[in-house]
């Protein structure tokens with residue numbers, strides 16, 4: 001039912017994890033995909049190869065999304081090589097797992113720049129392409145439970161995700177009437193390179209499985225990617241500035 005053929009999607013941070021799963025799911029739905037990375041060129045190239053094997057076009061672009069010039073150059077390059085940009089998925093994130101009591105200005109700025117400011121840079125750069133296409137443009141940001149729950153060592157990322165969700169709602173006011181939808185997918189805990197580094201990861205994974213209401217299974221990057229594809233599709237044309245939680249019900253479990 002979801003057919004994204006004829007669209008070009010940019011997925012930031014798609015060399016790994018949820019970004020990678022989103023890139024592949026979008027390609028399976030018919031979109032050509034721009035795979036973005038900042039350090040892992042080989043991994044990003046592999047993702048692009050998987051996309052071309054599906055029969056879609058893929059290009060790989062190195063860009064640090066916390067840097068305005070990088071974001072502008074990436075979007076210019078997409079316009080020049082693919083001629084359009086219809087979907088932007090902002091998945092790249094950073095921040096480290098550390099107590100707030102030990103956080104430095106540099107730590108704070110890194111989390112805010114990559115996890116929040118990048119979305120603003122992306123929309124500013126991509127809007128002329130997003131609003132120009134024959135379909136409504138789509139922007140999807142990836143948030144986490146830390147935006148509303150307090151989790152150990154997660155203060156900087158959690159704070160940035162709360163800001164991100166608010167920025168998405170406020171951005172809706174500015175671009176909603178310009179042919180673009182912007183929404184957030186708020187994911188529960190997914191086993192990825194970053195979450196494997198959390199010192200108490202096993203406990204968190206167990207707790208989430210205990211609290212989901214979909215049987216004893218872990219949330220996967222593909223579960224999150226499916227919501228990304230939905231919000232990138234015409235089925236979501238009437239959804240604006242919303243946060244869609246994907247966690248098997250863990251957040252509402254008492």
Ligand SMILES: NC(=O)c1ccc[n+]([C@@H]2O[C@H](COP(=O)([O-])OP(=O)(O)OC[C@H]3O[C@@H](n4cnc5c(N)ncnc54)[C@H](OP(=O)(O)O)[C@@H]3O)[C@@H](O)[C@H]2O)c1
Pocket residue numbers: 012013014015016017018019036037038039040041043063064065066090091092093094114142143144145186187188189190191192193194195
């Ligand atoms: N995993 C979870 O449990 C979970 C839960 C809820 C929400 N989320 C959110 O989902 C998103 C993806 O998380 P993940 O766990 O899948 O991440 P991950 O596996 O750690 O991958 C991070 C990705 O972001 C890229 N990246 C980091 N900094 C970047 C920068 N400055 N510019 C461009 N790319 C950058 C990395 O590129 P390189 O490979 O090139 O370094 C990589 O592709 C994040 O927004 C995260 O907060 C994750």
